[in-house]
Amino acid sequence: MRNEDWKKISRLVSKRSLWMVHFCTGCGAMEMPPVMTSRYDMERFGMHAMATPRQADILLITGYLAVKTLKRVVQVYEQMQDPKYVIGFGSCTINGGMYWDSYNTIKDLSKYIPVDLYIAGCMPRPEAIMDAFLKLMDMIDKGEAIGWKKYRKYYDQYKRNQRMAFAYRLDEVKEIKEDDAK
Amino acid sequence: MLMETFYAFIIGSLVVLALNRFPRIAAVVAIAVSLLPLFALIYWAPLVGLTLPSYLSLLRFETEISYALGPGTILLQITPLGWFFLFLLATTFPLVLLFASSFVRDNAGGFYASMLLTMLGSFGVLLARDMLTFFIFWEIMSWSILALVLRGHDRRAIVSYLAFGSLSAMLLLFGFMILYYKTGTFLFGEMALEATPLTLAGISMIVAGFAVKGALMPLHVWAPHVYSRSEEPFVAFLSGGLSKLGYFGMILFMYGVATVPFFATWGTFRGVPYFGYALAVIGAFTAFAGTVLAIMQDDLRKLLAYSSIGQLGYVAIGIGIGTPLALTGALFQALNHTFFKAVLFLAAGAVYYRTGRWKISELGGLGYKMPFTFLAALFAIFALASIPITSGFAAKWLLYEAAIEQGFLFVTPIMLIAGVGAFLYAYKILYGVFLGEPRHDVREAPLSQLVAMWILVLPLVVFLVFPGWVLDITSPILQEYGMQPVAHTPYVITTNLAAYNTIAVILALIGTLFLALILYKWKPQKVVPHEDNYLAGEPPENYEYISMHAASNYYEPFEDVFGGIFRKGAERGWEIVLAGAEFLSNGARRIYTGLTEDYSIYILLFFLVLVGWWLLW
Amino acid sequence: MVIEIIEKILLLSGMVALGFIIGMFFNGFARKVTARIHNRVGPPIYQGYLDVFKLFAKKTNISHGWIFDLAALFSVAGIALAFLFLPVAGISLLSTEGDLFLILYLLAIPALGFALGAGASGNPNAAVGIMRALMLMLAYELPLVMVIVAMMVHYNTTSLATLVQMQSNFKWALFVPQFFIGAIIVDMALQGMLMEKPFDIAIAPHEIASGPMVEFGGKHLGALMLYKMMAIVVETTLFVDLFLGGGVVLSVEQYGWIAYLVNFLVWFALITFVFFLALLINAVFPRFRIEQALKFYWKYDALAALLLLIWVYAGVSI
Known part of the structure; x- marks a missing residue:
């Protein structure tokens, strides 16, 4: 069996067994119970909520991220094991949503960690979430969900953006700028 | 070479005591002496059906000896039971001393001297052929243990060891006396016990005396104190080796001196x-x-x-x-x-x-x-x-x-x-x-x-x-x-x-481990540092103030359920016994009033009782 | 001689593989049953196979050092070992080489190995989870061993293979009045052994982030899942061997290979049924606290077992 075939089979199986850790910030967590329970039942796709990032494949971020929270999100993301996928949930992760002009929330999540899929809406309905899961499975099957590879490849860039977000003194920002110049 | 071994132990203990200033040399001397029982063990191995190459037994040891010491005679003989327990003690002892050579720092000479005396006592106990020899060596061992307990400087340990040690000695002595009274001999081999309540009481006393050394409940109170306040090499030998002597004595007296039919009469x-x-x-x-x-x-x-x-x-x-x-x-x-x-x-x-x-x-x-x-x-x-x-x-x-x-x-x-x-x-x-x-x-x-x-x-x-x-x-x-x-x-x-x-278990385990190893070596892995742990976010930065080690009060729910029943139960029981004894002694003290007329009445009463007894019988 | 040995090795590895396959089936089965009780559709019944495959196909696998790795090794090896020493459908591969006491202690190898690895991760959640698991073990073992000892004395054997043999021709221990009660007591203990609700205290995902498994991911978690799934097979088989005659309905001498097949199917149906009972309880109950579990087992279950002991002791049979 060729390596390509093996990868194909591996993807085919893996997409039917996605375990998820949801990082419940903001109000989005409210939409998860109907998705899990008997109304929509995500378990029929083999999806399961896990307790820790070590065990999980999907990181679901359900709302706005303050800078402090981002720190933890990055920690959790790095503790997950490849291959791993990120779903940004709600408009807050896309462009800040209703916190678009807040001084301490981040506006675009994909600047800091690679996001495979966004779900637009404020709030997205459970149907939209289910649709996103199916889309993600499709992407995994086709080999398009490559966020974890991107994070490895552009690691320095992501780290730089994270440092920029975490910097809260002017000289720290200056340092980053100096590093950029190098 | 048997008596020479005992002398070697005595001289060795004196030498190490003199070498107090040079702990390393003292350790070497002590270990050299402690190898003697091991040689004896190897020499006696044919007794239990082991055939060892002859070059292993460097020295020759008598299997039976009677040695006149002053007015009495020390009777020694190796038995399979003694050999088994000697195997436990003689193999542990040199290794424990080896450990002590880097562990014991202060007054090392005294430590090795007491340890050698302890081993001397145990060696004698295991070889004893009669009750007197047994008791003498038993006391040598017990008192040397006390010397080692004293090194811990813990009052509770010393007092509890002394109290229970003397209780054990008293029980043994009473039991031995009863057996001697009923059988007229001290020799284990010649004792033919009749099944009377008195002999049963004697055997029970002896078994209780040994139970103290073996730390059976409720006679165990000394053990936790002594074990937790003495030096580790000694405690390793005490728990590993010396406590077995209690069980050696139990087997000897319950199955060697008394027999199953003896107990079955009741x-x-x-x-x-x-x-x-x-x-x-x-x-x-x-x-x-x-x-x-x-x-x-x-x-x-x-x-x-x-x-x-x-x-x-x-x-x-x-x-x-x-x-x-x-x-x-x-x-x-x-x-x-x-x-x-x-x-x-x-x-x-x-x-x-x-x-x-x-x-x-x-x-x-x-x-x-x-x-x-x-x-x-x-x-x-x-x-x-x-x-x-x-x-x-x-x-x-x-x-x-x-x-x-x-x-x-x-x-x-x-x-x-x-x-x-x-x-x-x-x-x-x-x-x-x-x-x-x-x-x-x-x-x-x-x-x-x-x-x-x-x-x-x-x-x-x-x-x-x-x-x-x-x-x-x-x-x-x-x-x-x-x-x-x-x-x-x-x-x-x-x-x-x-x-x-056992072979089936081991081979099957090796097989399944091999299987698991294949499964496990299939994929490469990455070792991460301890700090990279999932703690719902990030680990605390100030390690001095926050501990991630969950070991204090580890079984707290268990203690909630059982703590009340078991903790200090035995000690409280003995405290009640102590209070009772104190009360009785206080009552007995009242007899001594210090008045001459009271004492004369006591003497009169005593004679009346004597006369009455004489008249009645 | 050599052929015999190779035959034996193949048979044993085949048995282990079978155990894992059935275990993985049970994972999907459990999730499906629970989902149906919850009025959900649930995952496909072959979900267990997909999960394990995915975990072993993960690209990165983190470890906390060599002690951490012992968990994966010892849990899989130990549970496979315990399975080999059980008579399965009347086929006793290694079960004549040991007895019930050996099986009880073999079951501790994977548990302690797992605990060792979980502790080595240094995660406080893992330590708390292990503490709960060990205390739960102490709790359910008391009624379990009481009933087992009663059975050993009643049947005058400690060998599980002999016990299964004695129960052939439908002389199941379940039909003896004492051990009908015994079966109920052990079934309650089994609930704790399987760590199904209300006794899933050790792995409570909502309290202590899945407890001992908190740091395991990728192939390590895959190995642990294999252990947990196989443990279901081992524990239910133990129950079936003790009370339901090990699933032996046809004698091999009389019917030849058909007997093997039928016995095997009956054994499979019985362990599925025993596990199904546990799942029914699991699906509707909340979780005990650990001291509640301890009190439940030592008060009610052990008290019933004590009455059973007295009954067996008196030799009374109604």
Whole structure:
């Protein structure tokens, strides 16, 4: 069996067994119970909520991220094991949503960690979430969900953006700028 | 060479005392002297059916000797039972001294001198042919232990050891006197006991006296104090070696001097005399309560002390049931306990040597820092929990089989649940000391300590594969007592109920481990540092203030349930006894009023009683 | 001789593989049953195979050092070992080489190995989870061993293979009045052994982040899942061997290979049924606290077992 075939089979199986850790910030967590329970039942796709990032494949971020929270999100993301996928949930992760002009929330999540899929809406309905899961499975099957590879490849860039977000003194920002110049 | 050995011990102890200023030379001298019993052991090996190459026995030792010492005679003889227990003591002793050579710092000469005297006493006890010799050497041993306990400078330990030590000596002495009164001889071999209540009382006293040394509940009170306040090499020898002497004495007097028919005159319960049944019940209670108490300790030494009490309870169960299977199990358990508990106490000593801590909640993460100490302790803990990958299981298995064979419906579950309880405190040691968050930046233990521990681990591994070898050396003991030895080959033990094949277990384990290894080596892995741990976000930055080690109050829910019943129960009981004794003594003191007329009335009363007695008879 | 040995090795590895396959089936089965009780559709019944495959196909696998790795090794090896020593459908591969006590202690190898690795991760959640698991073990073992000892004394054997043999021709222990009660007691203990609700205290995902498994991911978690799934097979088989005659309905001498097939199917149906009962309880109950579990087992279950012991002791049979 060729390596390509093996990868194909591996993807085919893996997409039917996605375990998820949801990082419940903001109000989005409210939409998860109907998705899990008997109304929509995500378990029929083999999806399961896990307790820790070590065990999980999907990181679901359900709302706005303050800078402090981002720190933890990055920690959790790095503790997950490849291959791993990120779903940004709600408009807050896309462009800040209703916190678009807040001084301490981040506006675009994909600047800091690679996001495979966004779900637009404020709030997205459970149907939209289910649709996103199916889309993600499709992407995994086709080999398009490559966020974890991107994070490895552009690691320095992501780290730089994270440092920029975490910097809260002017000289720290200056340092980053100096590093950029190098 | 036998008497010369005793003189060598005495001279050796004087020499090491003189070499107090040079601890290393003293250690070398002490170890050199301590090898003598080992040579004797090898020389006497044919007694238990072992054939060893002749060059191993460098010296010749008499098997029987009567030595005039002043007005009395010291009568010594080696028996299979003595050989078995000598095997336990003589192998542990030099290794313990080796460990001590790097561990004991202050007044090392005194330590080695007392240790040598302790061994001298035990050597004599194991060889004694009559009760007087036995008692003399027993007291030499007990008083040398006191010298070692005194080095701990702990009042409670000293007082409790003194009190229970003298209680033990008194009980033994009374028992010996009763036996002498009834039989007219001190020699074990010539004693023919009649089944009278008085002889039974004598035997009971002797067994109770030995139970003190063996730390059976409720006579165990001294043990936790002494074990937790003395130097580790000594405690390793005390728990591993010396406490077995109590059980040696029990077997000697219950099956050598008295016999099963002797006890059976007072009735039997399911084929076991009531006396033995009572001992088995006490043993089972000790095993259970010792385990529960061990689970609740935070001090590593106290935990090991209670575990020691609990594990020795199994030996008492085996001696109590007294069938060939049970006695074999008891002896096997004594052997296992010697080695694994010595390793555990020495490992605790090594941990203390490097970190200076005894409390489990203050230790942690030493498994990666001291890997060889950890592995030795791990093996010992597996043996303690009687996991079937060490020899610990075979002994417990024999005891369980013996209990089921006799149809003991209530003792067996207690034994089994105590065995499960052992997992709990075993894991407490493992997690609290060796796993979890690394909190001490230390090096591996010194070589002498590692060598001592690993040589002691060796028998646990060897007898895992060949438990039959232990049964080979216990068979002569059973034959001596007129019992049928347990059927066995080197690696299969067969009873009426089932068989246990160690080779099958080991080969199957190797096979499944191989399978698991394939599964596991399939993919490469990455080792991450300890800080990279999932803690719902990030680990706390200030390690000085926040501990991630969950070892303090580890079994808190368990303590909530059992703490009230068991903690301090025995000590409170003895305090009540003490208060009662004080009350009685105060009452007796009232007699001495200090008035002459009272005393004259006492004398008159005394004579009246005498006259009355004379008139009546 | 050599052929015999190779045959034996193949048979044993085939048995282990079978155990794992059935275990993985049970994972999907459990999730499906629970989902149907919750009025959900649930995952496909082959979900267990997909999960394990995915975990072993993960690209990165983190470890916390060599002690951490012992968990994966010992849990898989130990549970496979315990399975080999059980008589399965009347076929006793290694079960004549040991007895019931050996099996009880062999079951501790994977548990302690797992605990060792979990502790080595240094995660406080793992330590708390292990503490709960060990205490739960102490709790359920008391009624379990009481009933087992009663059976051993009643049948006068400690060998499980002999016990299964004695129960052939439908002389199941379940039909003996004492051990009908015994079966109920052990079934309650089995609930704790399987760590199904209300006794899933050790792995409570909502309290202590799945407890001992908190740091395991990738192939390590895959190995642990294999252990947990196989443990279901081992524990239910133990129950079936003790009370339901090990699933032996046809004698091999009389019917030849058909007997093997039928016995095997009956054994499979019985362990599925026993596990199904546990799942029914699991699906509707909340979780005990650990001291509640301890009190439940030591008060009610052990008290019933004590009465059973007295009954067996008196030798009374109605």
